[in-house]
Amino acid sequence: MKQKLRRSMLFVPGSNTGMVCNAFIYKPDTVMFDLEDSVALSEKDSARMMVFHALQHFTYKDIETAVRVNPLDTPFGLLDLEAVIRAGVDIVRLPKTDTVEDVLAMEREIERIEINIGTTKKTMLLAAIESALGVVNAVDIARSSKRMMGIALGAEDFVRDLHTQRTKEGHELMAARNQILLAARAAKIGAFDSIFSDVKDKEGFMHEVDLIKGLGFDGKSLINPNQIPWLHNAFAPSQKNINWAIEVLEAAKDAKERGLGVISLDGKMVDAPVILRAEWIMDLARASGVLGEEQ
Amino acid sequence: MSKKLETAHAGTLESSDAFVRVIPINEKGIVIELESSVEEIYGDAIRALILESANAMKVDGVKLIVQDKGALDYVIKARVQTAILRATGESEPDWSMLS
Numbered sequence A: 001m002k003q004k005l006r007r008s009m010l011f012v013p014g015s016n017t018g019m020v021c022n023a024f025i026y027k028p029d030t031v032m033f034d035l036e037d038s039v040a041l042s043e044k045d046s047a048r049m050m051v052f053h054a055l056q057h058f059t060y061k062d063i064e065t066a067v068r069v070n071p072l073d074t075p076f077g078l079l080d081l082e083a084v085i086r087a088g089v090d091i092v093r094l095p096k097t098d099t100v101e102d103v104l105a106m107e108r109e110i111e112r113i114e115i116n117i118g119t120t121k122k123t124m125l126l127a128a129i130e131s132a133l134g135v136v137n138a139v140d141i142a143r144s145s146k147r148m149m150g151i152a153l154g155a156e157d158f159v160r161d162l163h164t165q166r167t168k169e170g171h172e173l174m175a176a177r178n179q180i181l182l183a184a185r186a187a188k189i190g191a192f193d194s195i196f197s198d199v200k201d202k203e204g205f206m207h208e209v210d211l212i213k214g215l216g217f218d219g220k221s222l223i224n225p226n227q228i229p230w231l232h233n234a235f236a237p238s239q240k241n242i243n244w245a246i247e248v249l250e251a252a253k254d255a256k257e258r259g260l261g262v263i264s265l266d267g268k269m270v271d272a273p274v275i276l277r278a279e280w281i282m283d284l285a286r287a288s289g290v291l292g293e294e295q
Numbered sequence B: 001m002s003k004k005l006e007t008a009h010a011g012t013l014e015s016s017d018a019f020v021r022v023i024p025i026n027e028k029g030i031v032i033e034l035e036s037s038v039e040e041i042y043g044d045a046i047r048a049l050i051l052e053s054a055n056a057m058k059v060d061g062v063k064l065i066v067q068d069k070g071a072l073d074y075v076i077k078a079r080v081q082t083a084i085l086r087a088t089g090e091s092e093p094d095w096s097m098l099s
Helices: A017-026 A041-055 A077-086 A100-117 A131-135 A138-141 A156-162 A171-186 A202-215 A227-235 A237-256 A272-287 B040-057 B072-087
Strands: A009-011 A030-034 A063-067 A090-093 A125-130 A148-153 A191-192 A219-221 A263-265 A268-270 B008-010 B018-024 B028-037 B062-068
Touching: A009 A017, A017 A030, A017 A041, A017 A100, A017 A138, A017 B072, A030 A041, A030 A090, A041 A077, A077 A090, A077 A100, A090 A100, A090 A263, A090 A272, A100 A125, A100 A138, A125 A138, A131 A138, A131 A156, A131 A171, A138 A171, A148 A171, A148 A227, A156 A171, A171 A191, A202 A219, A202 A237, A219 A227, A237 A263, A237 A272, A237 B040, A268 B072, B008 B072, B018 B072, B028 B040, B040 B062, B040 B072
Parallel strands: A009 A030, A009 A219, A030 A063, A063 A090, A090 A125, A125 A148, A148 A191, A191 A219, B028 B062
Antiparallel strands: A263 A268, B008 B018, B018 B062
């Protein structure tokens, strides 16, 4: 199955009208409207209504959308879900996911709403893990629902729970990042890193991106559109990798045309995972603007 | 069927936004007062949009004062409907009427 690119997930406060209207212009892989922490209690209703209408607007038809809803144990969680599922959001981001039950409760409500409105769309789930308990339960959370498309680290709350703070080196997040990545890969879903909040510190941001890309993360949540090109450039494959991918795909095409079951390239066997990897590199290259659409 | 309304407002006066005030009146119908920088060109279309947005919320006997700061159509819709929802005191609209 072809994987969707999700290098950049741009957080957009639902109460910030300017950002809601303009976020699509910056072309993040996913726009993630926020109804939770960035929205004041007094504006929860207006942000919900704004996001409900934005999701249905043509400017968001060709871009993947996610909404971070409020937890179900607040007065806002269920109201958020009713609005965003009806508006056709692609992904619901669960905040503060500590246990499998948090996921199942959300899944039950989503299913109920989908049945009520008679949609065939299956809204996906993205669980944000923001506590020590969530990290310990990450494997079970990642496997808890067929709707789960990924798990994400919410580092700001997590470091508070650990009784520490974020550093540029990121040692305090190492265990959580590794655990979340392993859990995601074991469940064959995406793994997404946390925001980098100092929007002026490009060097620090790039250091963190190199780190999480090297670990194997698919992408990262962002809070500022300026970070999108930095991130996409860092995820762009090298010319050497692109050349290798082109050779693999040409060898695979050639073998298929000649009816050969086994493909070899430079004496090495090329099997399905290698072809998938080559396709992935080409997708990244196209999305990064390194290649034309036709290549 | 009209709902009991209180005075309420929603939105901001920032660029690309709209500020909407809802005031109950002692007569039937929806009265619209619009102030917009693009009134000359889009005034009629914006008034029609405000009316349609209000009708979807099933209200009557109300004055809507809208200050448009160059908002997109869905922003005006969202602000009008939030202001009316606040005026009704209800926590949730009938979403099926708003899609």
